[in-house]
Amino acid sequence: MDFNDTPQEAEYRAKVRAWxxxxxxxxxxxxxxxxxxxYVARQKSWQKKKYDAGYAGLTWPKAFGGQGLGPMNAIIFGxxxxxxxxxxxxxxxxxxxxxxxxxxxxxxxxxxxxVPRALEGSEIWCQLFSEPxxxxxxAGVRTKAVRDGDDxxxxxxxxxTTFAHLSDYGIIVTRTDPSAPKHKGLTxxxxxxxxxxxDARPLKQMSGGADFNEVFFDGVRVPDAWRIGAVGDGWKxxxxxxxxxxxxxxxxPRNSPGWRTLMELAKGIDTEQGPAIERMDVRARIADTYINxxxxxxxxxxxxxxxxxxxxxxxxxxxxxxxxxxxMQDMAAFALDLSxxxxxxxxxxxxxxxxxxxxxxxxAGLRIAGGTDEILRNIIAERVLGLPGDLRPDKDTPFxxxxxx
Amino acid sequence: MNFDFSDDAKTLSETARRMxxxxxxxxxxxxxxxxxxxxxxxxxxxxVDLGLTAARVPEAHGGVGLSPEESCILAEEFxxxxxxxxxxxxxxxxxxxLLGSEAQQARHLPGIADGSTIxxxxxxxxANAPAAMPATRAEGGRLxxxxxxxxxxxxxSLAVVTAAGDGGPSLWLVDLRNAGVTPAxxxxxxxxxxxxxxxxxxxxxxxxxxxxxxxxxxAAVILAFEAIGTASAAMEMAVGYAKDRVAFGQRIxxxxxxxxxxxxxxxxxxLARAHALYGAWAFSADxxxxxxxxxxxxxxxxxxxxxxxxxxxxLHGGIGFTWDSNCQFYYRRARQISAALGGRAxxxxxxxxxLEQRNRAA
Numbered sequence: 104m105d106f107n108d109t110p111q112e113a114e115y116r117a118k119v120r121a122w123x124x125x126x127x128x129x130x131x132x133x134x135x136x137x138x139x140x141x142y143v144a145r146q147k148s149w150q151k152k153k154y155d156a157g158y159a160g161l162t163w164p165k166a167f168g169g170q171g172l173g174p175m176n177a178i179i180f181g182x183x184x185x186x187x188x189x190x191x192x193x194x195x196x197x198x199x200x201x202x203x204x205x206x207x208x209x210x211x212x213x214x215x216x217x218v219p220r221a222l223e224g225s226e227i228w229c230q231l232f233s234e235p236x237x238x239x240x241x242a243g244v245r246t247k248a249v250r251d252g253d254d255x256x257x258x259x260x261x262x263x264t265t266f267a268h269l270s271d272y273g274i275i276v277t278r279t280d281p282s283a284p285k286h287k288g289l290t291x292x293x294x295x296x297x298x299x300x301x302d303a304r305p306l307k308q309m310s311g312g313a314d315f316n317e318v319f320f321d322g323v324r325v326p327d328a329w330r331i332g333a334v335g336d337g338w339k340x341x342x343x344x345x346x347x348x349x350x351x352x353x354x355x356p357r358n359s360p361g362w363r364t365l366m367e368l369a370k371g372i373d374t375e376q377g378p379a380i381e382r383m384d385v386r387a388r389i390a391d392t393y394i395n396x397x398x399x400x401x402x403x404x405x406x407x408x409x410x411x412x413x414x415x416x417x418x419x420x421x422x423x424x425x426x427x428x429x430x431m432q433d434m435a436a437f438a439l440d441l442s443x444x445x446x447x448x449x450x451x452x453x454x455x456x457x458x459x460x461x462x463x464x465x466x467a468g469l470r471i472a473g474g475t476d477e478i479l480r481n482i483i484a485e486r487v488l489g490l491p492g493d494l495r496p497d498k499d500t501p502f503x504x505x506x507x508x
Numbered sequence: 509m510n511f512d513f514s515d516d517a518k519t520l521s522e523t524a525r526r527m528x529x530x531x532x533x534x535x536x537x538x539x540x541x542x543x544x545x546x547x548x549x550x551x552x553x554x555x556v557d558l559g560l561t562a563a564r565v566p567e568a569h570g571g572v573g574l575s576p577e578e579s580c581i582l583a584e585e586f587x588x589x590x591x592x593x594x595x596x597x598x599x600x601x602x603x604x605x606l607l608g609s610e611a612q613q614a615r616h617l618p619g620i621a622d623g624s625t626i627x628x629x630x631x632x633x634x635a636n637a638p639a640a641m642p643a644t645r646a647e648g649g650r651l652x653x654x655x656x657x658x659x660x661x662x663x664x665s666l667a668v669v670t671a672a673g674d675g676g677p678s679l680w681l682v683d684l685r686n687a688g689v690t691p692a693x694x695x696x697x698x699x700x701x702x703x704x705x706x707x708x709x710x711x712x713x714x715x716x717x718x719x720x721x722x723x724x725x726x727a728a729v730i731l732a733f734e735a736i737g738t739a740s741a742a743m744e745m746a747v748g749y750a751k752d753r754v755a756f757g758q759r760i761x762x763x764x765x766x767x768x769x770x771x772x773x774x775x776x777x778x779l780a781r782a783h784a785l786y787g788a789w790a791f792s793a794d795x796x797x798x799x800x801x802x803x804x805x806x807x808x809x810x811x812x813x814x815x816x817x818x819x820x821x822x823l824h825g826g827i828g829f830t831w832d833s834n835c836q837f838y839y840r841r842a843r844q845i846s847a848a849l850g851g852r853a854x855x856x857x858x859x860x861x862x863l864e865q866r867n868r869a870a
Contacts, residue, residue, distance in 0.1 A: 104577070104789040106509050366863070383853065390856035393863065394808045398779035401511075401786050408511035419778040426775060477764065483774055484767035488747050491762045 106404070108179075109411065115176055119158065120183045126152050127187040143227070143269055146193035150224025159222050160198070167206045167214065168222050174410045185357075196265055197221055197228030200344045201274045205293065208332040208340045213293060217272065229296065230344060231261040231275040231318060238263075238471075239478045241276075241345075242285045242338060246320060248277035248292065255279075255292060255330075257300075257323040263472070267303040267316035270296045274344065275320075276337050281503040288502050289337030293329040294320075310464035354403060355396055355427045356469070360455075360462050362392040365438050368455060372441060379441055388437050395430040399423050418487040424469075425479040432466035435459050511785060513577050520563065520574070521581040525588075527554055532589035534834035540592035541697045546663040552593040556623030560595065564602050569617035576726070579603065580733045580788040587737025587845075590837055592698050594626045594660035596734055600727050601627030604668040604679050607715035607723055612681065616666060628664035629727070630655035630682075630704050631849060640854070644706060646673035649713070651680055651706040657692040659848065661702030669704070669711060670720070678720045680711035696844035698837060725802035727849055729787035732802075735809035735845045736780055742816035742838035743773040746823045766823060773816045780808040800866065803859035810845070810852045817842040 108116055130149070136142050153159045161177040163169020170176075184191060202221045206214050220226045237243040246259025257277055267273070273294050280288035296303065300323040305313035332340040355361065366389050372379040379385050402423065406416035438459050439446030450457030470476050484490040497505045513521075531551050540548055555561065563578045565571020579599055586595050598620060605616050605627075619625030632655060637643035644653025651671050661667065667687070669680045688705035715723070747770050750761035760766045787805035790798035817838040821828040828835040846852065 104510055104512065104514070104785075104792060106511065106789075108509065112509075362863070363867075366860075366867070383857070386860045387853070387856050389863070390804075390807060390859045393859065394779060394783065394804055394811075397804065398782045398808060401782035402778060404509070404511045405782060405785065408509045411509045412512075419781070422775045422778050426779065477768070480768045480771035481764065483771040484761070488743075488767075488770050488774060490747065490750055490767045490770060491759050493762060493764065494758065 112175060112179060112411065116179050116183065119180050122156060122158070123180075123183050123187050123189065126156065127184075127189040130188040130190055133188070139269070142190075143193065145190040147224045149189050149191065150194055154223040159224075163203070163206075163222075167218050175407075178407060178410070193227060193266065193269065194224060196230055197226075197270075201228040201230055201272075204274055204291070204340055204344045205331060207343050208291070208336075209293070210328060210330070213329055213331075217293065221272075226271040227266060227269050229264050229267045229270040229273040231264055231267075231273045231294065232341065232344070233263045234260060235262055239475055241341070242289065244276055244278055244289065246275070246277050247281070248279050248290060248325070250279075250327075251324075253327050255325045255327060257292070257294065257320045257325060259320050261318045261320070262306065262315075264303070264316045264318050265314070267296065267318045268305065270303075272296055273318075274331060274340075276341050278502065279334055279337075282501045283335065284499050285497060285502045285505070286338045287335055289341070290334050291331040291337040291340040292325045293331065294323060294325050298323050298325075300324075308468060310461070310468065354399060354423055355431070356465075359431060359465075360435065360438075360458050361396050361431075362389050362434070364455060364459065365389050365392060365434055368438050368459075369441065374441075385441065388434065392430060392434045395426050399426050418483075421479070421483050421487060424473065425476050425483075428466055428469040429476065431462055431469065435463035435466060439463060511789070513581050513785075513788070514575075517575070517577040517581045520578055521585055523558065524560060524582055524585045527558060528585055528589035528591055532586075532591035532593075534590060534837055537590040537592050537698045537837050538834075540700075546700045547594055547660070548592045551591060552595075552623070555591075555593055555595055561598055561602075561623055562621035564599070564606065565617045565621040566606075566613070569613055569621065571617060571621040576729075576791040577788055579730055580784070580791070583730045583733040584737035584740075587734035588741045590698060590738070590741070590841060594628065594663050596730075597628040597660040597664065598626055600629040600730065601664075601666065601668045603726050603730065604629065604714055604723050605681070607679070607719040608681070608712075612712065612714065616681070625666055626660065626664045627666040627668065628658055628660045630658045630661065630667045630669040632657055632847060640677065640850075640858075642670045642672050642677055644669065644671040646671040646678070646680060646711065646713075649710060650708045651682065651711045652708055653706050654703060655706070656703035657694045657701035657847075658704050659699050659701055659844070661689050661704050662691060662700055667704060668714065669706070671711070676717050676720075678717050679714040679723055681714050682706065682709060682711045686710055694844065694847075696840045698841070699844055722798075724849070725787075725798045726791055728802040728806035728855065729784060729791050729798075731845060731849055732780065732784040732787060732805035732809035735813040735842075736777065736784055738838055738841050738845065739773070739777050739780070739809070739813040739816040742813070742820040742835075743770070743777060745834065745838070746770060746773065746816070746820040749824055760823070769819045769823060773812075773819060776808070776812040776815050780805065780812040783808045800859055800862035803855045803862055806849070806855040807852055807859060810842075810855070813838075813842045813845060 160169035161172045162174055165171040202218055206218055234244050248255040248257045273296055274291055275294045276289055276291050278288050279290040300321040302319040303316045306315050306317045307313045369379040369385045376382055402419050406420045409416040450460050485492050496508050536548055562571040563574045567573040602620055633643050665684055667682045667684055669682050671680050687709050689702045692701045692703040694701045750766050753760045783805040787801040790801040821835045821839055824835055827833055
């Protein structure tokens, strides 16, 4: 066993590190920006640099403008990029999820029109799947698309759409045949986010921030040429997108508090039973947090190792998010309790307590985003352990005749 | 990067698994439970014939000289199959002797390799001896104290004993012909235990005080793999039953109350496996990371095996609580694994100590 790069990996790492170090110099020391335009401008410029240097779409087929490289190349590039000052994130949804769906299922003309511009970063994309009534049960979407000559007319509401307000285009799952069973009556389209009738509004979360949007569609016209896959095949196209999402929403969020935070906090707290760091319940919680968070990291290392050896990673990665989100919630609650009333009073900006409070609020959402704890447990039980699926009484019923049990 | 067992280790474990699937498992465990035999002698001969006791013994001492990875991966297979043989005991003693002098290795390892020596590892002293500081005393090369319960003590001729002298705790080798060994009843009815009574009994010191700590870490990693094997078998039994059993007109595996328990077994198991693999790496590389890697592996594996063993009974319902069900073997073995090397609280604290030390060093 070893944790070293293979010679080929080391060579690639050295090459991309040299390029990134030089190319990301422009962003060093830049203060975090409050301006949306400035944020987008920085992200666009970095994506363009990558595109021009041949570092965009690393794992995509060459036919779609990609580099045709293996997953380890993308991982190594990502690792080096994250160590630099380069501004990243805005393209994670579009290039990570939307465009692979477009070039896997979309018509040739649409691929030629959209893929290159997305890859060079001049157009930003979002993913319009979830609805107020269709979250975990995604195939229950009600946003409808009705055929009108060469166009379709879309009406409905989407929710939890990251970057909708910044996006030029999106992929949207709609119901085109309400008389078909729910998975069969869906169709996916590309939609122009600047078109008349599209209204993206920030959605304020219980944590106070607004990291997502709700998007309303009121008679929005989309050409049939922008249809992704056959009419009625929207579920199949959506699965391609979601497969890519599960890869993306994985580990512990960067810079989120963990076992070290709790250890440091406990060193500074005196309790009735003595210094908190010497209390066995505190030490046990530090150990539990370490075991879960580092266990997920090591599990991801196992997957990386498999990729590095040219094998397919095992199913074990499916545990990542379900472990990380609840561990963060439990650790934060424990730490806030340990701080007594100080853990309840709003923490000073940028203090450790404020970060813990933020993590506690955010964890509630993390347990839901990208697959709830419950759905993820179903997936582990059904896909990994081979247990039978839940009974789905609405599965074969025409969508417009479904009567809840 | 290669964060996985070597192909050689995997091949050896497949060979072991085939043999153990045919000759070990719950039925073999039940036969030993219901007999007076200390272990399954026919199975033990096969284990020896397959060269498994020789795996870790250096070639110079009549063995095959394989790496720590082989110890780890074999421990998982023996844990999975509940094999009623003194393999884990002999393996842990082997790892201890490998920390001893060349002369000690030459004296004791050939017998282990050829199967003529069964060895055990004597740790337990009851509730009042701190896990890190044995009550058994070592003075002038002689040991005094009581070790109980000790797995396979009745079958063994040689024991590795933890004892404290003026220099703190360390490892000692004791020829059991010089000690009193009597049966000790435990919760695990398959793995037979004994009480070793040491009264001014001669012993050879084995390695240094540092080696004692190193041995605890290495043993923790090996036992983590045993626990992972046992937990996997309990999980497979539970999942198999959930696919088969019908209640309220459907397989019970369709109910989320059931499937989520199975998913949690898998989650705990994979967390334990990741830490144990890291431990196996640190053991093999003799890396400083071994201290915290071993502690995390031990604690996580105890969580995994306890949860799988408990919920396996629960998912079986009433039938799982009967004597005739195999659920009891995993439930009881989880207790044995936990008691074999200090419990979860000891290792959780040792983990945090190791992390604090690393933080200070960094």
